[in-house]
Amino acid sequence: MVDKGKIEKFILEDLQQKQRFIPTPSKMDNLISQLLTRRGYARIQAASQQAEIWNKLVGEEVAKRTRAGPIRRGVLEVSCQSSAVMQELAFKKETLIKQLNNELLGKQLVDIKLRVTDVTSD
16 A cells, blocks of 8 residues: 555655745846936936036036046046146046046046047037
């Protein structure tokens, strides 16, 4: 005769082994953060804030003639409309780095790379 208790025990053990781990649902803030990261919205927002800070620090006249680019390895890339504007910023470089480091949270600037390129206003 077959022992029903042994069969039931075997079936229960088999079911427990086959059960898969079902993770708990992700939190909404984590999902939104991942979505923003994947789509690049966080980068766009950070660049926008960075441009606003740059425009505030250098003033309206210089801001019209320059465009702050990305920060790579602690170096801010700035495009200037002319060599005169570039030279003016070169004289203020150390002061600008200190002011930008105070304003930018989480990023530490080491240098500002200035170059003359076509800067068109939006």
